[in-house]
Amino acid sequence: QSALTQPASVSGSPGQSITISCTGTSTDVGSYNLVSWYQQHPGKVPKFIIYEVTKRPSGVSNRFSGSKSGNTASLTISGLQAEDEADYYCCTYAPSNTLVFGGGTKLTVL
């Protein structure tokens, strides 16, 4: 199972919105609404921020939102803040009850 495709980096200014894409195939992202997203600050443990494509766990800011179209899922962060600067990873269910992560995207807040 190949890793999902994410842009290596994205950037935005404080207050702006950015979107990170996560492209899979018709057998993973395209077939199941089981995309999750994780935020990881340098040297820290990944944090769970989106599940089942669009749902936010309790305590996660509503500035984070998820969506999906076809084989591509997206994470949008609105009202960008300095603390959002981190690496972001998508993850999805893949055939035979496995998971696959994306390669990760480094978000820089300018």
Place this chain on the structure above:
Amino acid sequence: QVQLVQSGAELKKPGASVRVSCKTSGYTFTGHYMHWVRQAPGQGLEWMGWINPKNGDTKYAQNFQASVTMTTDASSRTAYMEVNRLTSDDTAMYYCARDGGPDFWSGWCDIWGQGTLVTVSS
């Protein structure tokens, strides 16, 4: 509160094995699958596999099928992940991560351990 506390850093020689533990608290241990995720230095997250603590069923990623064994001990509420025949490519941070669905496999990881750094060097 829910916690996953992993064992400490390990330094191993090539060809050796390492076992990482993940001690849980704050929830019904047998009610959630446990995933293991690897992160090599400067690299992304890589899913290794899962184990169902209720019955010991496992599923490994293809890359790890020959070298990884996952087990659990319900009496101590602890999950274990063993990597055999270590090479320098296995130098990485290893995380245990609880599957989010109580009593079913949800496919997302809601609580993570703090990570265990395994260094393989001669």
